[in-house]
Amino acid sequence: MSKTTNDKVNNASPAPSDFIREMVARHVTEKKYPRIHTRFPPEPNGYLHIGHAKSICLNFGIAREFGGICNLRMDDTNPTKEDVEYVDSIVEDVNWLIAGWADDKLGLKPKGKTPDTIASNGKPDFYLAPTVGQASRLSPSEFEEIGDRRDACPTLEPFYASDYFDQLYEYALQLIKKGKAYVCDLSPEDTDKYRGAPDRPGTDSPFRNRSVEENLDLFTRMKNGEFPDGARTLRSKIDMASPNIWLRDPLLYRIRHAEHHHTGNKWCIYPMYDFAHCLSDYIEGITHSICTLEFEVHRPLYDWILENLDLPRPLPRQYEFAKLIPSYMIVSKRKLISLVNDKVVTGWDDPRMPTISGIRRRGVTAEALRNFAIGVGVTKYISVTDIAVYEHAIREDLNKRALRRLAVLRPIKVVISNYPEDKSEELEATNNPEDAHAGTRKIPFSRILYIERDDFMENPPPKYFRLRPGGEVRLKYAYILRCDEVVKDTTGAIIELRCTADLDSKSGGTTAQRKVKGTIHWVSAAHAVDAEVRLYDRLFTEAEPDKDGRDFKSVLNPKSLEVVTAKCEPSLAGAKPELRYQFERLGYFALDPDSTPGRLVLNRTITLKDTWAKEAKQLGTGPYTSGKTSRTE
RNA sequence: UGUCCGGUGGUGUAAUGGUAGCACAAGGGUCUUUGGAGCCCUUUGUCAUGGUUCGAAUCCAUGCCGGACAGCCA
Numbered sequence: 200m201s202k203t204t205n206d207k208v209n210n211a212s213p214a215p216s217d218f219i220r221e222m223v224a225r226h227v228t229e230k231k232y233p234r235i236h237t238r239f240p241p242e243p244n245g246y247l248h249i250g251h252a253k254s255i256c257l258n259f260g261i262a263r264e265f266g267g268i269c270n271l272r273m274d275d276t277n278p279t280k281e282d283v284e285y286v287d288s289i290v291e292d293v294n295w296l297i298a299g300w301a302d303d304k305l306g307l308k309p310k311g312k313t314p315d316t317i318a319s320n321g322k323p324d325f326y327l328a329p330t331v332g333q334a335s336r337l338s339p340s341e342f343e344e345i346g347d348r349r350d351a352c353p354t355l356e357p358f359y360a361s362d363y364f365d366q367l368y369e370y371a372l373q374l375i376k377k378g379k380a381y382v383c384d385l386s387p388e389d390t391d392k393y394r395g396a397p398d399r400p401g402t403d404s405p406f407r408n409r410s411v412e413e414n415l416d417l418f419t420r421m422k423n424g425e426f427p428d429g430a431r432t433l434r435s436k437i438d439m440a441s442p443n444i445w446l447r448d449p450l451l452y453r454i455r456h457a458e459h460h461h462t463g464n465k466w467c468i469y470p471m472y473d474f475a476h477c478l479s480d481y482i483e484g485i486t487h488s489i490c491t492l493e494f495e496v497h498r499p500l501y502d503w504i505l506e507n508l509d510l511p512r513p514l515p516r517q518y519e520f521a522k523l524i525p526s527y528m529i530v531s532k533r534k535l536i537s538l539v540n541d542k543v544v545t546g547w548d549d550p551r552m553p554t555i556s557g558i559r560r561r562g563v564t565a566e567a568l569r570n571f572a573i574g575v576g577v578t579k580y581i582s583v584t585d586i587a588v589y590e591h592a593i594r595e596d597l598n599k600r601a602l603r604r605l606a607v608l609r610p611i612k613v614v615i616s617n618y619p620e621d622k623s624e625e626l627e628a629t630n631n632p633e634d635a636h637a638g639t640r641k642i643p644f645s646r647i648l649y650i651e652r653d654d655f656m657e658n659p660p661p662k663y664f665r666l667r668p669g670g671e672v673r674l675k676y677a678y679i680l681r682c683d684e685v686v687k688d689t690t691g692a693i694i695e696l697r698c699t700a701d702l703d704s705k706s707g708g709t710t711a712q713r714k715v716k717g718t719i720h721w722v723s724a725a726h727a728v729d730a731e732v733r734l735y736d737r738l739f740t741e742a743e744p745d746k747d748g749r750d751f752k753s754v755l756n757p758k759s760l761e762v763v764t765a766k767c768e769p770s771l772a773g774a775k776p777e778l779r780y781q782f783e784r785l786g787y788f789a790l791d792p793d794s795t796p797g798r799l800v801l802n803r804t805i806t807l808k809d810t811w812a813k814e815a816k817q818l819g820t821g822p823y824t825s826g827k828t829s830r831t832e
Numbered sequence: 833u834g835u836c837c838g839g840u841g842g843u844g845u846a847a848u849g850g851u852a853g854c855a856c857a858a859g860g861g862u863c864u865u866u867g868g869a870g871c872c873c874u875u876u877g878u879c880a881u882g883g884u885u886c887g888a889a890u891c892c893a894u895g896c897c898g899g900a901c902a903g904c905c906a
Binding site for chain 1: 833834835836837838839842843844845846848855856857864865866867868869870898899900901902903904905906
């Protein structure tokens with residue numbers, strides 16, 4: 200969150216290079232367009248996820264690298280699936296992700312503004328200019344606290360494809376007048392039959408050769424609401440025998456008597472994606488329309504519509520790349536929505552969700568997410584990205600910024616027999632060894648402590664460097680401790696450890712230099728602050744949850760969330776939502792919005808790398824969960 | 833059996849006719865008052881077969897394998 204960190208990522212990282220950027224660079228050299236203009240066009244029918252993060256970083260990244268603009272646009276042409284809740288979340292998530300990085304490239308528009316009509320040879324030509332860089336009034340940390348930035352910019356809003364319904368209707372009329380579109384009365388079932396199959400040509404619709412006048416009349420009446428849903432469609436007239444199915448007279452408009460979240464009840468006909476998207480791009484002056492691979496076969500249609508409208512300005516072109524698929528995650532809106540609806544998770548922003556809001560709540564910073572989304576590269580090869588790459592990006596980022604704190608997740612009581620009962624002292628501790636400017640703090644020490652249950656074993660395996668009967672460990676920032684006696688209850692469970700401290704061994708003491716193999720964390724019992732700590736782990740136990748059509752819910756990780764009451768050093772009582780914490784030897788943690796002044800709730804973003812867990816696994820010495828991970832592998 | 837798009841270590845990604853590199857992962861070492869971080873080292877790759885060329889991951893051909901496309905979804 201520091202300026203230096205941002206600068207490093209913004210300026211010191213080599214500019215990404217990929218086949219799309221190479222193309223854009225060529226176009227810049229050729230001066231093909233007055234400026235580079237991309238767009239991020241989600242449909243507001245779900246929350247943005249990590250796959251969208253890649254698309255956002257690509258589109259906004261290109262804008263910032265080539266001095267361009269990236270419009271945020273709601274691709275909202277299907278009223279039955281969309282909702283303002285999703286619009287709001289999309290705006291919030293995009294703003295969070297690009298804050299301090301590319302928010303000065305964000306193209307928005309004045310609220311309520313629709314395209315201007317530009318006279319051109321008697322034919323309609325429409326253009327809607329962006330307002331740029333107005334959303335960057337909040338710093339990333341301010342943004343984390345405030346959230347929805349629409350409130351901060353009351354006069355601006357994203358672009359909406361639905362704002363172009365008037366213009367799209369005009370364009371449809373043009374196509375009809377040119378004999379390139381017709382109203383078809385075929386039922387949905389018959390439309391399917393007439394379309395043929397990938398290896399079998401389709402057949403012409405019996406309504407294909409209606410007169411222009413009849414088409415105009417019927418289309419007007421469709422618009423006026425004279426026909427029920429599904430009764431008629433407007434179709435382009437291309438080629439029912441085309442080897443490309445998307446050129447077999449694809450539908451342009453369908454009838455839907457439904458209220459739209461943005462246009463209300465003004466329309467009962469709605470444009471299809473293929474018709475709306477290319478023309479929305481054109482209206483906004485988009486130069487590079489970047490989408491995922493599944494739209495590759497639609498590109499000839501994208502071009503056909505634009506080219507058959509004889510548009511006067513330079514046409515946008517579509518480029519496709521392979522979407523991001525991280526292992527141990529699912530990135531399908533349909534499947535994510537079902538996790539929410541089935542209450543497998545607590546909501547779209549459940550910290551286990553691969554949604555941007557879930558990732559944010561988990562404690563991952565925007566910078567870390569961007570570094571990952573950019574680092575995976577851009578190709579046309581469909582692949583699964585190892586989640587380890589994502590986790591590495593998170594650790595790399597958090598290691599630099601997290602404040603170190605001592606906290607005990609699963610406490611066991613330790614009594615230091617030779618430490619006076621009424622004594623306590625303040626020990627100095629480093630806030631962040633990676634950042635000298637982070638300073639130090641004081642931690643109270645006293646006779647009764649808590650240490651981690653996993654940091655003591657009665658009969659430890661080889662290479663166990665922690666506390667054992669008769670053995671010694673270093674208490675971080677404090678004394679060397681020896682375990683004298685193990686106190687158990689009637690069931691044999693360990694309830695307390697009686698220990699002796701080497702009272703000359705703390706920093707600066709005469710025996711401070713003594714070498715002890717292990718160092719463990721601790722918290723003074725009398726001074727400890729309780730916190731609810733939510734230990735999150737991967738949501739799935741399989742790298743590809745939906746591989747080969749498997750039910751992804753059959754491979755849910757039963758241990759994806761464990762809640763414990765942790766004992767924390769007192770300074771954690773003042774934990775701040777915009778800061779990140781490392782509980783030493785355990786992992787990275789962030790304050791959850793569920794926290795209240797009297798009740799701390801922290802989320803484990805990710806564990807530290809745990810070489811002991813790996814070692815124990817190799818030793819085959821049983822389930823020595825280090826307390827750092829509950830991962831099922 | 834149609835059209836389009838792809839195949840580089842375990843994974844992801846560079847090399848754009850000229851020494852196959854980087855990152856993650858894995859393994860080893862070093863350091864350490866975090867078994868964290870850092871530092872050092874190592875293993876593993878051009879789908880196949882032909883062709884063009886002084887020289888091919890790159891160009892050509894054929895084959896093999898994978899993916900997308902038959903919503904009035906986007």
